[in-house]
Amino acid sequence: MKQWCEKHLRLLFFNLYALSIPSRRATLKYLVIQDVETAHRIYSTASPMKKIICIAAFLFSSIAFANSTSSKAPVSSIILMPWDIKQDINLLSSIKNHGFSHVTFYLNWSDIEDQKNQYQFSHYHKYLDAIVGSGLSLILVLDMGGRSYLDENGKNIPDTSTAPAWIYKDHPDLVMKNFSGDYQWQLDFTDDFIQKKSTEFIEKTVHHFSNRYPGKILGFAVGLQEEHEIKYGQTGYQWRDYKESTQRDFSKKYGIPQPTINYNNNIQLGPQKIEPFLHTHKEYRENRLRDATCLYAKSIQKSGALAMGYFAETFTSHDAIYATGVVEKLTDCIDIAVIDFNFYDGYKLVPDTDVLPTLANYMGSLGYKQIMVGAYAEVWERQKKTHELIPVINSTIAQALSQVNVIGFEVGGLQRQATAGQSATIDKEKLSAISIQPARDNPTPARKKSKIGILGSTTNFYVWHVERSAGRNTHRDALFAAYKILSNQPELDVHIIGEKNLLQDDSIIHSLDAILVPHQAALPQSIKSKLTTYWKNGGALIQDMRLGEFDENGKPTTDWMNDVFGISRLKWKNKGGVFLINGEVFRIKPSRSLYTSYASITPREGYKLLATDILQPDSGIMVRGERTLAFGFMPQLIEDSTKDAWRKLFVREIMSVIPKKTAAVQTK
Numbered sequence: 001m002k003q004w005c006e007k008h009l010r011l012l013f014f015n016l017y018a019l020s021i022p023s024r025r026a027t028l029k030y031l032v033i034q035d036v037e038t039a040h041r042i043y044s045t046a047s048p049m050k051k052i053i054c055i056a057a058f059l060f061s062s063i064a065f066a067n068s069t070s071s072k073a074p075v076s077s078i079i080l081m082p083w084d085i086k087q088d089i090n091l092l093s094s095i096k097n098h099g100f101s102h103v104t105f106y107l108n109w110s111d112i113e114d115q116k117n118q119y120q121f122s123h124y125h126k127y128l129d130a131i132v133g134s135g136l137s138l139i140l141v142l143d144m145g146g147r148s149y150l151d152e153n154g155k156n157i158p159d160t161s162t163a164p165a166w167i168y169k170d171h172p173d174l175v176m177k178n179f180s181g182d183y184q185w186q187l188d189f190t191d192d193f194i195q196k197k198s199t200e201f202i203e204k205t206v207h208h209f210s211n212r213y214p215g216k217i218l219g220f221a222v223g224l225q226e227e228h229e230i231k232y233g234q235t236g237y238q239w240r241d242y243k244e245s246t247q248r249d250f251s252k253k254y255g256i257p258q259p260t261i262n263y264n265n266n267i268q269l270g271p272q273k274i275e276p277f278l279h280t281h282k283e284y285r286e287n288r289l290r291d292a293t294c295l296y297a298k299s300i301q302k303s304g305a306l307a308m309g310y311f312a313e314t315f316t317s318h319d320a321i322y323a324t325g326v327v328e329k330l331t332d333c334i335d336i337a338v339i340d341f342n343f344y345d346g347y348k349l350v351p352d353t354d355v356l357p358t359l360a361n362y363m364g365s366l367g368y369k370q371i372m373v374g375a376y377a378e379v380w381e382r383q384k385k386t387h388e389l390i391p392v393i394n395s396t397i398a399q400a401l402s403q404v405n406v407i408g409f410e411v412g413g414l415q416r417q418a419t420a421g422q423s424a425t426i427d428k429e430k431l432s433a434i435s436i437q438p439a440r441d442n443p444t445p446a447r448k449k450s451k452i453g454i455l456g457s458t459t460n461f462y463v464w465h466v467e468r469s470a471g472r473n474t475h476r477d478a479l480f481a482a483y484k485i486l487s488n489q490p491e492l493d494v495h496i497i498g499e500k501n502l503l504q505d506d507s508i509i510h511s512l513d514a515i516l517v518p519h520q521a522a523l524p525q526s527i528k529s530k531l532t533t534y535w536k537n538g539g540a541l542i543q544d545m546r547l548g549e550f551d552e553n554g555k556p557t558t559d560w561m562n563d564v565f566g567i568s569r570l571k572w573k574n575k576g577g578v579f580l581i582n583g584e585v586f587r588i589k590p591s592r593s594l595y596t597s598y599a600s601i602t603p604r605e606g607y608k609l610l611a612t613d614i615l616q617p618d619s620g621i622m623v624r625g626e627r628t629l630a631f632g633f634m635p636q637l638i639e640d641s642t643k644d645a646w647r648k649l650f651v652r653e654i655m656s657v658i659p660k661k662t663a664a665v666q667t668k
Contacts, residue, residue, distance in 0.1 A: 073101075074401055074406070074407060074408040074409065074436075074438065075101055075102055075218060075372060075407055075408025075409070076099060076100045076101050076102065076408055076409060076436065077100065077101070077102035077103060077104045077139050077218075077372075077408065077409070077410040077411075078095055078100050078102075078103060078104065078410070078411050078412065078414070078426075078431075079103075079104045079105075079376075079410065079411070079412030079413070080095075080103045080104070080105055080131070080426070081106070081150070081154065081415065081423065082127055082152045082154075083150075083152060083153050083154035083423065083424075083425060084415065084425045084426050085127050085130055085131075086152060086153070087424070087425040088425050088426070088428075091425065091426060091428075092130060092131060092134035092136065093134060094428060094431065094432075095134075095136065095431070096134055096135050096136055098431060098432060098434065099436075100136065101136065101137060101408075102136060102137045102138060102139050102218060102408075102410075103131045103136050103137075103138060103139070104138075104139040104140075104141060104410055104412070105124075105127065105128065105131065105138060105139070105140055105141070106140075106141045106143045106162075106223070106228075107124060107140055107141065107142055107143060107205060107209075108143045108149070108162040109142070109143060109144040109162060109163055109164055109198070109201050110149060110160070110161065110162050110163055110164045110165065111123050111124070111162075112201065112204075112205060113164050113197075113201055114164065114165075115166065116164070116166050116170075119201075119204050119205075119208075121205070121208050121209070121212075124209075125212075128209070128212075128213065132213055132216050137216045137217065137218060138209075138213060138216055138217045138218065139217070139218050139219060139221065139308065139410070140209060140217060140219075140220050140221070141220075141221040141223050141228050141310075142201070142202055142205060142206075142220055142221065142222060142223055142296075142300075143162040143223040143228060144162065144163055144187065144198050144201065144223055144224070145162065145163070145186060145187075145223045145224050145225040145226055145227075145228060145233070146161045146162065146163050146175075146184070146185030146186045146187060146225065146226055146233070147161060147162045147185075147223075147226045147227075147228070148160070148161060148162075148185075148226070149161055149162055150423060154415075154422055154423035154424065154425075155421065155422050156421040156422070161185045162223075163185070163187055167187065167194075167197070171193065171194075173243070173244075173245075174187060174188050174191050174193060174194050175187055175188060175243070176188050176232075176233075176240045176241040176242075176243055176246075177240070177241060177242045177243040177244075178234075178235065178236070178238035178239060178240055178242060179238055179239050179242045179258075179260045179261075179262060180238055181242065182238070184233065184235060184240060184241075185226065185233075186224075186225050186226065186232070186233045186240065186241075188241060188243060188245075188246070189224055189288075189289075189292040190246075190288050190291070190292060191245070195292070195295060198296070199295065199296065199299045202220075202222075202296055202299040202300060203299050203302060203303065205220075206220050206299070206300050206302075206303045206305050207303045210303050210304070210305055217305065218306065218308075218336070219300075219305060219306035219307065219308040219335060219336050220300045220305050220306070220307065220308060221307075221308035221309065221310055221338070222293055222296045222297060222300070222307065222308070222309055223310075224289070224292065224293065224296075227310075227312070228310050229310045229311060229312045229322075229340070230289060230293050230309050230310065230311060230326060230327075230330070231289065231311075231312050231322035231323055231324055231326070232285065232289070232321070232322055232323050233322075234321050234322070237321065237466075238262075239260075239261055239321050242258060242260075246258070250281075250284060253284070254277060254280055254284075256277060258281060258284075259275045259277055259278060259281050261275075261320065261321070261465060264465065264466035264467075264468070265463060265464050265465055265466065265467065265554065266464070266466075266467055266468060266469045266595075267464055267467065267469050267474065267475075267521060267595065268469035268470065268595035268596070269469075270556070273554070274553055274554045274555045275553050275554060276553055277553070278462065278463065278552065278553040278554060279459060279462070279524065279552035279553055282320070282323070282325065282458075282459070282462045282552075285323040286323050286325050286326040286329060287329070289323055289326040290326055290329040290330060290333075293309065293326070293330055293333060293334070294330070294332075294333040297309070297333040297334060297335075298333075301335070306335040306336055307333065307334055307335050307336075308334065308335065308336040308337075308338060309330060309333075309334040309336075309337055309338065310338045310340055310374065311324065311327045311337060311338065311339050311340070311363075312324050312340065313339070313340065313341045313342075313355065313359065314327060314339075314359060314362070314456070314458070314461070315359075315456050315461055315475070315476045315479055315480070316345065316346075316461065316473065316476060317345070317346065317461075317464075317465065317466050317467045317468065317473045317476075318346055318465075318466070319458065319461040319462060319465070320461065320462040320463075320465035321465065324458075325458030325459075325461075325462065327363070327366065328366055328458060328498045328499065328500035329500070331366055331367035331368055334368070335370060336370045336371070336372060336407070337363055337368040337370070337371050337372070338371075338372040338373070338374050338410060339356065339359045339360060339363050339371065339372075339373055339374065340373070340374030340375070340376060340410075341355045341356050341359070341373075341374070341375060341376070341396075342376040342377070342378060342379050342413065343355075343375075343376075343377070343379070343380060343389055343392065344379040344380075345473075347468075349379065349380060349383070349385065351388065351389060351392045352392070352396075353392055353395045353396040353399065354396070354399075354480060354483075354484050355396065355480070356373040356375065356396045356397070356399070356400045357373075357396065357399040357400045357402075357403070358480055358483050358484070358496060359373075359496075360373055360400045360403050360405075360406050361403060361483070361487075361494075361495060361496050362456060362496035362497075362498065363405070364403060364404070364405040364406075364495075365453070365495045365496055365497045365498065365501060365508055366498055366500060366501070367506070368405065369405055370405065370407050371403075371405045371406045371407065372406065372407060372408045372409055372410055373396075373397060373400040373401075373406060373409050373410075374409070374410040374411070374412065375393045375396060375397060375409065375410070375411050375412075376411070376412045376413040377389050377390075377393070377411070377412070377413035377414055377430075378412070378413030378415075379413075380413075381413055381414065381415070381416065381417065382417055386413075386414065386427070386430050387430065387433070390430060390433040390434065393411060393434065394433075394434065394435055394436055394437070397409045397411075397436050398436055398437055398438055401436070401438040402438065409436065411434060414426050414427055414430050414431060415427075449491060449492065449493045450491060450492055450493070450513045450514065450655070450658045451492075451493045451494075451495070451511055451512050451513050451514075452486060452492055452493070452494050452495070452512060452513060452514045452515070452516060452654070452658070453494075453495050453496075453497040453501075453508070453509070453512045453514070453515045453516070454479065454482055454483055454486070454494065454495070454496050454497065454515075454516045454517075454518060455497055455498075455499075455502075455515060455516070455517045455518075455520055455527075455531075456479050456496050456497070456498060456520070457498075457499055457520040457522070457523055457527065458498065458499055459499060459522060459523060459524055459527070459552045460475055460520040460521060460522045460523065461475065461476075462552075463522035463550060463552065463553070463554045464521070464522065469595035470592065470593055470594055470595040471593070472593065474519060474594070474595060474634070474637070475519050475520065475521065477637060478518040478519035478544060478634050478636060478637055479496075479518050479519070479520075481518075481636040481637055482516060482518040482544070482636050483496055485636055485647055485650065485651060486516075486651065486654070489651055489655075491655070492655075495508065495512070497509070497512075497515070499524075499527055502527055502530040502531070502534075503526065503527070503530065505530075509534065512534075512539060513539065513540060513658050513659055514539060514540035514541070514542060514627075514654070514657065514658045514659075515531065515534060515539060515540070515541055515542070516542040516543070516544075516654065517531070517541070517542070517543045517544075517547045518543075518544050518634070518636070519544055519545060519546060519634060520547060520548070521546040521547070521548070521549050521550055522548070522549075522550040522551065522552065522554060523547065523548035523550075523551070523552070524551065524552040525551065527548070528547075528548050528561055531561065531564075532561065532564055535564055535627060535628065538627070538659065539627065539659075540627040540628065540629070540657050540658050540659060541561075541564060541565070541627065541628050541629075542628070542629045542630075542631075542654055542657060543560065543561075543565065543629075543630050543631065544631040544633070544634045544635070544636070545560075545598075545599060545630075545631055545632055545633055545634060546560060546599075547560045547561055547565075547630075548560065548561060560630065562604075564625075564628060565607075565623065565625065565628050565630040566603050566604040566606065566607030566623055566625040566628065566630075567601055567602075567603065567604065567623065567630060568601075568602045568603060568604045569601070569602040569619075570599045570600070570601055570602075570632070571599065571600045571602075571619070572596065572597075572598075572599050572600075573597050573598050573599070573600055574590075574596070574597055575590055575597060576588050576589045576590050576597065577597070577598060577600075577613060577615075577621070578613075578614045578615070579611040579612060579613055579614065579620055579621055580611070580612045580614055581610060581611045581612075581622070581649065585614075586611065586642070586645065586646070586649070587642060588621070588633060588638070589640050589642070591638070591639065591640065593637075593639060594634070594637060597633070598621050598632050598633035599621070599632040599633070600613055600616065600619040600620065600621065600632060601619060601620060601621065601622075601623050601630065601632045602618055602619045603623040606625070607623050607624065607625040607628075608623065608624045608625070609622070609623055610622035610623065610624050610653065620632070621633050622653065624653075624657060627657060627659060628657065629653055629654065629657040631650075635647060635649060635650040636650055
């Protein structure tokens with residue numbers, strides 16, 4: 001009862017603020033918490049007074065929603081640093097004039113509690129007063145993650161971080177270590193003392209600034225590591241945390257030391273090393289992140305503020321080292337989730353407009369009700385290519401804002417690099433080029449829509465850590481390409497779903513007509529079982545190839561859910577092939593950008609071979625059963641002159657296996 005009531009009381013305060021500012025009213029549609037089931041479940045256990053208070057909070061939030069304007073006014077924020085404001089007295093007015101509504105600003109723990117138990121906030125007043133005085137609102141990041149410290153002039157101070165120096169001096173054993181045993185700047189957020197002191201910092205800071213700037217703060221973000229995201233940091237690509245107390249805790253729980261992941265896994269080579277406790281390690285690290293984040297979120301919410309969390313790009317080659325799968329475990333703790341992207345994959349610049357909209361869709365499927373997207377240019381700025389990225393940022397944010405749960409965006413990394421170790425102020429020319437034109441609502445006639453889920457498996461990306469087969473992450477590319485192709489079909493309503501949705505039998509699963517599993521080659525048996533149950537209950541299942549060929553620890557299973565998909569035999573082909581499909585000839589050509597060519601499938605009795613190998617008529621690359629479809633290749637990734645034909649076939653065959661609608665017309 002207490003948690004549900006507090007959630008609505010926070011919303012009550014926010015609604016009062018929002019209704020007082022016309023430009024903010026539209027965001028209420030994203031902030032109303034329609035939690036009727038929870039209310040019904042706990043209502044009978046509450047005291048009469050609590051019932052009255054909580055009903056009032058809930059009804060007010062609902063009334064505010066009903067009375068709010070229908071026009072969209074998304075949150076638009078830009079990251080500013082102290083030196084930005086110091087070096088340009090006109091910067092804030094320029095930001096305001098360019099249409100931004102908020103400024104994201106970092107509050108360093110080391111500045112506020114420079115001396116133990118002595119809290120000083122005045123250091124930040126001049127900057128935040130100036131921001132608020134210019135008509136802008138705030139997003140405040142509570143920086144306690146050990147980021148390198150830059151002073152008010154943007155100069156890097158060696159051997160100093162945003163966590164207090166007295167912690168490193170008096171408690172050197174309370175920081176993380178990498179697997180080589182080297183101390184890191186990131187504090188051990190699971191340690192009792194660190195949690196006690198950091199929650200004190202959070203509570204006092206949130207209380208102080210909430211009182212000083214009432215109604216002007218969207219939320220406070222938890223900064224757990226150097227990039228302020230909810231993840232483990234890394235230096236030299238060495239995993240954390242391997243400090244002695246963490247090692248003892250893991251060994252006590254599971255009877256073995258933590259696995260040392262000092263190698264890469266590329267599917268082109270097969271698993272280079274089977275880790276019997278890899279999935280256990282994944283859950284252990286993610287759960288520690290979850291528990292700490294929820295503790296800190298409650299400390300923020302205690303003062304009636306909204307807790308924000310920044311999440312790194314997921315479904316990448318680096319998910320495992322960062323434990324980004326924690327994103328599936330925090331929907332109950334985080335009020336506003338920010339999914340971010342710096343247009344860099346760790347190897348090269350990536351000017352991709354589809355990443356943020358795709359990940360925003362995934363966040364919505366997980367259950368986050370309020371989502372922001374973050375677009376950051378710092379890597380491009382270092383290479384003096386930001387001007388090339390700006391149109392990409394404009395386009396990707398506009399796409400993301402068309403989604404119902406996306407309440408706004410944040411941009412950052414526009415500070416120029418003056419010299420090594422010295423940051424300069426915002427480049428106003430680039431600032432002026434940021435121009436977001438959200439997609440307009442275009443009412444369309446009601447029509448039937450089939451709803452399809454595309455599974456992105458956190459387990460798969462943990463197993464294939466640092467994946468670079470054929471110079472790319474095929475698992476990621478197959479997932480994103482499938483979403484892009486299918487979401488462009490007007491007759492399909494497409495959602496990226498996660499393992500969490502399946503394991504918890506979320507309502508979204510029951511609403512789906514079909515689930516596609518695109519090259520998620522490593523899956524736990526629990527996920528395969530859930531997929532089987534979904535199919536037995538009347539849903540359609542589709543895979544492009546290799547569904548769960550490996551288990552959650554990287555051990556080969558040789559099973560693509562063969563019983564469900566009607567697969568009798570598989571034979572890998574390294575060269576191209578020629579196939580007959582409905583009397584038409586299709587060719588697969590060898591490609592250097594794909595780590596393999598295709599698998600020739602021999603179907604079981606009762607299953608239909610759709611694409612017959614001309615040289616081996618009993619086998620082919622597409623097999624269909626009752627509400628099942630298995631490809632022996634990845635049609636969405638073919639890039640030669642035949643790609644359009646293959647993609648049309650990809651869509652056509654998926655549409656044909658989805659159960660036909662017989663109920664009333666569905667809309668989004």
